[in-house]
Amino acid sequence: MEASIQEAPQEAPKQYERRYTEGAQPRRWDDDRLARGLGWFSLGLGLTQLAAPRGVARLIGLQGDDEDRKAMIAIGMRELASGIGILAQRRPGPGVWARVSGDVMDLALLGRAINSNRADRNRVAMATAAVAGVTLIDLLAGQRLRHRPNGGGRLAEAERAHERGVVLVRRAITVNRTSQEVYEFWRNFENLPQFMAHLEAVRILDDRRSHWIATGPAGSRAEWDAEIVEDRPNERIVWRAVPDSEVPNEGSVRFVPAPGGRGTEIHVELRYSPPGGRFAAKIAKLFGEEPGQQVAGDLRRFKQVMELGEVVHSDASIHRGMHPARPSNELPRIAPSMEGAVR
Amino acid sequence: MRAICWEGKKTVRVEQVPDPKILNSRDAIVRVTSAAICGSDLHLYNGYIPTMERGDILGHEFMGEVVEVGRSVGNLAVGDRVVVPFAIACGQCGACQRDLFSCCENSNPNAWMAEKLFGHSPAGAFGYSHLTGGFAGGQAEYVRVPFADVGPLKVPEELTDEQVLFLGDILPTGYMGADLCNIQKGDVIAVWGAGPVGQFAVASARLLGAERVIAIDRFAYRLQMAVDKAGASDVINYEEESVLEALQELTAGRGPDACIDAVGMEAHGHGPVYAYDRTKQALRLETDRPIALREAIMACKNGGTVSVMGVYGGFVDKFPMGAVMNRSLTIRSGQCHVQRYMRPLLERVRKGEIDPSFVITHRMRLDDAPRGYEMFLNKEDNCEKVVLTM
Numbered sequence: 001m002e003a004s005i006q007e008a009p010q011e012a013p014k015q016y017e018r019r020y021t022e023g024a025q026p027r028r029w030d031d032d033r034l035a036r037g038l039g040w041f042s043l044g045l046g047l048t049q050l051a052a053p054r055g056v057a058r059l060i061g062l063q064g065d066d067e068d069r070k071a072m073i074a075i076g077m078r079e080l081a082s083g084i085g086i087l088a089q090r091r092p093g094p095g096v097w098a099r100v101s102g103d104v105m106d107l108a109l110l111g112r113a114i115n116s117n118r119a120d121r122n123r124v125a126m127a128t129a130a131v132a133g134v135t136l137i138d139l140l141a142g143q144r145l146r147h148r149p150n151g152g153g154r155l156a157e158a159e160r161a162h163e164r165g166v167v168l169v170r171r172a173i174t175v176n177r178t179s180q181e182v183y184e185f186w187r188n189f190e191n192l193p194q195f196m197a198h199l200e201a202v203r204i205l206d207d208r209r210s211h212w213i214a215t216g217p218a219g220s221r222a223e224w225d226a227e228i229v230e231d232r233p234n235e236r237i238v239w240r241a242v243p244d245s246e247v248p249n250e251g252s253v254r255f256v257p258a259p260g261g262r263g264t265e266i267h268v269e270l271r272y273s274p275p276g277g278r279f280a281a282k283i284a285k286l287f288g289e290e291p292g293q294q295v296a297g298d299l300r301r302f303k304q305v306m307e308l309g310e311v312v313h314s315d316a317s318i319h320r321g322m323h324p325a326r327p328s329n330e331l332p333r334i335a336p337s338m339e340g341a342v343r
Numbered sequence: 344m345r346a347i348c349w350e351g352k353k354t355v356r357v358e359q360v361p362d363p364k365i366l367n368s369r370d371a372i373v374r375v376t377s378a379a380i381c382g383s384d385l386h387l388y389n390g391y392i393p394t395m396e397r398g399d400i401l402g403h404e405f406m407g408e409v410v411e412v413g414r415s416v417g418n419l420a421v422g423d424r425v426v427v428p429f430a431i432a433c434g435q436c437g438a439c440q441r442d443l444f445s446c447c448e449n450s451n452p453n454a455w456m457a458e459k460l461f462g463h464s465p466a467g468a469f470g471y472s473h474l475t476g477g478f479a480g481g482q483a484e485y486v487r488v489p490f491a492d493v494g495p496l497k498v499p500e501e502l503t504d505e506q507v508l509f510l511g512d513i514l515p516t517g518y519m520g521a522d523l524c525n526i527q528k529g530d531v532i533a534v535w536g537a538g539p540v541g542q543f544a545v546a547s548a549r550l551l552g553a554e555r556v557i558a559i560d561r562f563a564y565r566l567q568m569a570v571d572k573a574g575a576s577d578v579i580n581y582e583e584e585s586v587l588e589a590l591q592e593l594t595a596g597r598g599p600d601a602c603i604d605a606v607g608m609e610a611h612g613h614g615p616v617y618a619y620d621r622t623k624q625a626l627r628l629e630t631d632r633p634i635a636l637r638e639a640i641m642a643c644k645n646g647g648t649v650s651v652m653g654v655y656g657g658f659v660d661k662f663p664m665g666a667v668m669n670r671s672l673t674i675r676s677g678q679c680h681v682q683r684y685m686r687p688l689l690e691r692v693r694k695g696e697i698d699p700s701f702v703i704t705h706r707m708r709l710d711d712a713p714r715g716y717e718m719f720l721n722k723e724d725n726c727e728k729v730v731l732t733m
Binding site for chain 2: 174176262263293296297300303304307308309310312313314315316317318322323324325326327328329332
């Protein structure tokens with residue numbers, strides 16, 4: 001039996017350009033524990049404040065009248081929210097910073113109380129000292145979570161890009177065609193508007209340069225020249241807008257044979273700085289223009305064009321926005337706003 | 344043209360809408376001659392399937408005559424009489440090439456909606472909400488049929504509409520329910536639900552060689568049909584006895600070798616568990632009431648198969664995973680891959696091995712469809728299947 005095991009063909013493991021072990025880099029355990037501790041502290045404090053608002057008010061030296069009670073309940077709700085924010089989210093950082101801003105608010109309220117005649121000054125002073133201590137711990141935890149190397153995972157990378165006002169989108173799809181077929185179609189950039197909803201037209205200028213016209217949220221328009229930076233037939237194309245473009249952007253697409261004759265994997269990576277920077281990106285998101293979703297839709301249509309020769313339409317999908325599933329006099333077209341629209 | 348449109352919970356209307364036109368090169372336009380109301384249309388009618396829009400044309404069981412073909416449709420001509428599968432499939436993606444037509448990767452333009460609910464998207468379908476594409480349905484005078492070179496099946500003139508209409512959905516669906524059970528000599532099969540799909544599951548289990556087939560329902564007329572027409576050997580009326588006890592007795596403690604759920608997300612039942620599911624569904628805390636499915640799992644023999652053909656829309660509660668895991672059960676399921684089954688089933692119909700028209704209890708005009716929905720929902724006048732003609 002052993003012999004047969006040894007005789008089994010030893011195939012070298014396939015080398016993937018991107019392995020998912022990247023995402024496995026752990027956060028530092030100590031930092032996480034500190035953040036989680038603060039999360040539980042928030043929950044405990046919040047629940048106590050909600051259950052016994054007057055009691056807590058008196059404990060910190062206030063009178064515990066109706067006004068104090070209302071303030072305690074509001075603060076308790078806030079504590080619950082930051083506790084849940086820390087414990088329930090993949091990244092505790094924002095929740096910890098919410099705690100810091102809560103601390104500042106509490107210190108301000110206590111500062112006002114210590115100067116009023118209604119309060120027990122000794123108790124208020126003690127409470128202030130306690131809150132100041134907690135504030136220090138919160139600040140420390142927030143700093144540590146912010147400054148950690150943060151190398152791991154797709155989220156971290158997208159977040160870092162976002163900090164610089166760059167939208168980073170990565171999407172992939174498998175197409176039932178050879179890498180040569182998909183490469184050749186993509187390499188002719190004039191084909192891209194066939195499946196990219198936001199692209200109005202691309203004109204080839206020469207071997208390396210092309211002119212792109214795109215539409216953005218709320219009817220905005222942008223044009224730029226792009227140049228090919230890298231071109232490896234059947235494997236990879238990298239392009240970027242020429243310097244000083246209206247919408248700085250770059251993109252790459254890799255074509256990888258899918259295992260076991262499953263066609264070709266198309267891996268797309270886009271980076272762009274929307275005019276208006278981070279703010280504009282947030283606004284676009286608010287209006288349902290989620291860039292990842294957009295690219296996912298583009299790739300789905302790319303698959304349709306490659307496998308079927310055209311984009312598939314339904315009675316509803318040819319309309320911008322929602323439309324009942326019934327015939328209309330509209331002409332078929334790609335209606336981008338359906339993608340990622342919030343329903 | 345006239346079409347049956349969904350106008351909100353428990354409201355369908357006959358409306359005048361524009362005629363369909365070719366949108367893609369592989370489309371055909373079919374003039375509908377017969378259409379049916381499906382049990383799964385009742386899930387839409389009752390408002391349990393998300394992403395419906397007021398004005399959506401319903402209907403995914405239909406047949407008719409080709410009146411126009413797109414430039415890439417080579418196999419159909421104007422005048423051909425065809426039955427159309429309910430699920431739309433391109434025939435060229437990885438899923439279609441593995442015969443998983445109802446999982447077609449290209450036919451749902453709203454795949455992103457389905458991904459939110461299901462993780463990945465299934466195929467597009469006629470008249471079945473926007474998360475399966477927003478395609479107008481076939482309870483109408485005309486319908487646009489995408490990928491007309493893959494789906495529609497030409498049917499011979501000597502067979503009537505009523506004999507072949509169900510090849511587009513419920514006959515293959517019932518048949519697939521039995522096919523997934525991998526029936527062996529001596530097998531006892533239990534079928535939950537004696538609606539049309541349940542009837543065809545019973546008949547198919549017989550065709551595939553089951554020793555005994557047990558039909559389970561709460562309506563005596565449906566159980567009677569299962570015995571008289573579909574060939575059930577035994578029936579259980581769950582209003583009158585405990586299904587699990589009856590199955591124990593009928594199988595001498597083994598449990599059925601395979602169980603087919605032909606009920607789906609709006610199952611009925613008894614007692615506190617039923618009340619629990621009804622309440623949670625009404626409050627939108629669960630989308631589906633899996634009463635029949637739970638029972639099928641509990642009843643199934645150790646190592647047996649539970650074949651789920653009833654439609655589920657989202658999430659179920661109190662799923663007996665312990666029974667599945669500890670007793671080596673296999674759950675098999677799927678929207679029917681109609682394109683896989685309709686040709687061999689047409690052969691069986693032609694040879695007279697099965698005449699699916701036995702489920703039809705009511706025939707009416709398209710204009711009377713709103714009444715048909717109501718009757719079918721309330722099981723008025725022993726309603727089993729409503730067929731609409733133009």
